[in-house]
């Protein structure tokens with residue numbers, strides 16, 4: 001059935017591209033959007049389990065497309081990855097995160113680490129890790145204030161390029177998070193070999209909680225994370241029941257709409273300047 005579906009896609013490709021609004025169209029739009037820097041970062045807070053003290057942020061890119069409003073990253077990151085445009089776009093995103101950290105420092109705020117999503121294509125350039133370190137230092141920012149998030153699948157399929165550079169970043173104090181954990185192929189034993197500091201449990205693992213079999217899997221991941229000295233973040237926490245359950249099962253950090261939506265920089269700065277409110 002899969003092959004038949006594939007054949008149909010080939011046969012109808014021109015029409016489908018037009019129906020989808022045109023892939024080429026978004027690619028051309030992305031190219032000029034990168035030139036014009038039409039992107040902003042929102043910052044979703046991450047909290048410690050238990051006391052719910054602020055522990056840091058995840059930077060999430062937003063495209064403010066003139067005349068069209070906000071485009072979701074789910075709608076343009078895959079296109080940017082297909083075309084390689086994620087490389088200049090990813091560099092722009094990292095620069096914006098470094099600039100934001102510098103700005104918060106200059107405002108006298110007690111800054112917290114910012115995690116940035118990084119595509120495996122960015123690691124194709126073997127100088128990428130050094131470029132990141134130069135960038136951060138040029139902004140007067142401690143490398144420990146930056147974390148990179150790489151998806152489980154991406155790290156697994158580009159291991160030989162990615163691992164040495166993650167190790168390089170780690171040595172300099174940059175945090176490394178293994179993103180969307182639970183959606184890919186990696187085994188728990190493989191984690192031991194990875195130069196990472198944090199596991200991020202995908203929302204698809206958190207969503208079914210407190211269903212017991214889902215809980216058993218989350219608990220196993222937490223046990224391994226703890227034994228390896230890794231932080232473990234539950235992503236996509238939307239309900240009090242999920243929050244209570246991930247804390248009971250051993251997650252060290254929580255992120256999700258229950259605690260906070262992604263915030264524009266001003267609102268994120270406000271959290272940095274306040275005593276913990278959650």
Ligand code: C2E
Pocket residue numbers: 044059060061072073074077086090093116117118119179180203235236237238255256257258262
């Ligand atoms: P991700 O890295 O897994 O990011 C988490 C996504 O879940 C974000 O969606 C976030 O807004 C959303 N989210 C957070 N809490 C909740 C919750 O409680 N419930 C639900 N339903 N969703 C929640 P967003 O911002 O639309 O980003 C989607 C994906 O786009 C990200 O998934 C990431 O893969 C990619 N992305 C976003 N920003 C960047 C970036 O700067 N660079 C790269 N390479 N990819 C990015």
Ligand code: CA
Pocket residue numbers: 058117149179
């Ligand atoms: Ca992420």
Ligand code: CA
Pocket residue numbers: 179180200202235
């Ligand atoms: Ca994730």
Ligand code: CA
Pocket residue numbers: 180202
């Ligand atoms: Ca995800």
